[in-house]
Amino acid sequence: MTSGEGEELDRLRQRLSELEDALAAVADGQVDGLVVGAPGRERVVSVSGVDLPYRVMVERLGDGAATLGRDGTILVANPAFARLVGVEAASLRGWPLTGFVPPEGAPAVLELLEVGVGEVRRSEVDLRVADTTNHVLMSTTGIRVGAEVVVCCAVADVTEHRRVVAQLESERRLAAQRDLRMRTALEVNDTIVQGLVTAEMTLDMGQLERARQLLAATSTRARDLIGELTGDVRPGMLRRVGPATIDDEEDAS
Amino acid sequence: MTCRVVVVDDAEDLREMVAMVLTLRGGGRFEVVGEAGDGAEAVTIAEREKPDLVLMDIAMPVMDGLEAVPLVRGVAPGSTIVMLSGFPARTAEAGALEAGAHAYLEKGGRLAATLVPSLTEIMAARGA
Numbered sequence: 001m002t003s004g005e006g007e008e009l010d011r012l013r014q015r016l017s018e019l020e021d022a023l024a025a026v027a028d029g030q031v032d033g034l035v036v037g038a039p040g041r042e043r044v045v046s047v048s049g050v051d052l053p054y055r056v057m058v059e060r061l062g063d064g065a066a067t068l069g070r071d072g073t074i075l076v077a078n079p080a081f082a083r084l085v086g087v088e089a090a091s092l093r094g095w096p097l098t099g100f101v102p103p104e105g106a107p108a109v110l111e112l113l114e115v116g117v118g119e120v121r122r123s124e125v126d127l128r129v130a131d132t133t134n135h136v137l138m139s140t141t142g143i144r145v146g147a148e149v150v151v152c153c154a155v156a157d158v159t160e161h162r163r164v165v166a167q168l169e170s171e172r173r174l175a176a177q178r179d180l181r182m183r184t185a186l187e188v189n190d191t192i193v194q195g196l197v198t199a200e201m202t203l204d205m206g207q208l209e210r211a212r213q214l215l216a217a218t219s220t221r222a223r224d225l226i227g228e229l230t231g232d233v234r235p236g237m238l239r240r241v242g243p244a245t246i247d248d249e250e251d252a253s
Numbered sequence: 254m255t256c257r258v259v260v261v262d263d264a265e266d267l268r269e270m271v272a273m274v275l276t277l278r279g280g281g282r283f284e285v286v287g288e289a290g291d292g293a294e295a296v297t298i299a300e301r302e303k304p305d306l307v308l309m310d311i312a313m314p315v316m317d318g319l320e321a322v323p324l325v326r327g328v329a330p331g332s333t334i335v336m337l338s339g340f341p342a343r344t345a346e347a348g349a350l351e352a353g354a355h356a357y358l359e360k361g362g363r364l365a366a367t368l369v370p371s372l373t374e375i376m377a378a379r380g381a
Contacts, residue, residue, distance in 0.1 A: 189312055189339040190263075193360060197360040198264065200361070200365070201267070201270040201274060201365040204366060205274065
């Protein structure tokens, strides 16, 4: 390579670098306008239309937003969307959305992608991030861009909401279980313990016939209580497997 | 001095036996002045009789014994309240004492023989 060719190459590299900086500035919303045209016939082209604040808002939104191809290919996504799928926003372009969805969730996502122009579809979807799963509410709508239809996708993280709902449900089940145990204990106390204690005291006081009557009444009430607790008995239900224990239900959360 | 007692229990047979034991085996130290079948009735009788001792069951209709204890203490502050329950002490005693009861006795275990000595001991400890 001659020294002239080397200088030309350096100059082209310099121009390329300047153009890349300018494009990055436009992409980042740092540019209000561009001067275009030949010397003496320059004109200013505005690039800061009313869509700029909207674009900044979407970029800074806490919820995920992305534009997808009809087949689910990610065309552009905001940082919140990238966080939900655990990938850098800049490298998301070209990924298939279904690549972040567990196999069992794929049909729901494919249905969301079939959304028509102007139609809105919503569904809860699981997004896989390494070993964890983010539960999201995904909304899609179709938009025509020229001859193509793209899918606008909004994603709200409902992982914490789901966790709280599951915890409340678990607490409700435990409370119901405690209530049932308490009512059963009360029945056993009223039906069996009171009768036995009274009969024992009656025996101690030397009233044999009355004690006998109390024991007979207690055993009858105890049998009725057992019947209420078991309901209809079927073969195999009453096979003894060991001493009965009552354990709290394990916390589902 | 005779200890005036109100017996509170929803089991009528048991209430009757407790009254009989206190009367026949109490050596004249206990006099049953009232009986109640639930906590609300106990509060009414305690307010009227101002007894020295209230023997209170826990599981009862209308108002249970744990609900009734603070109300009885409110209307008869000089009464000693002893819980007499079929629930084991390990599960119910702490709650009873927290509600304001002075002592806890379990039903069963030769109650006819142990009731008078236990109550005598509790009342002596209370200075009654």
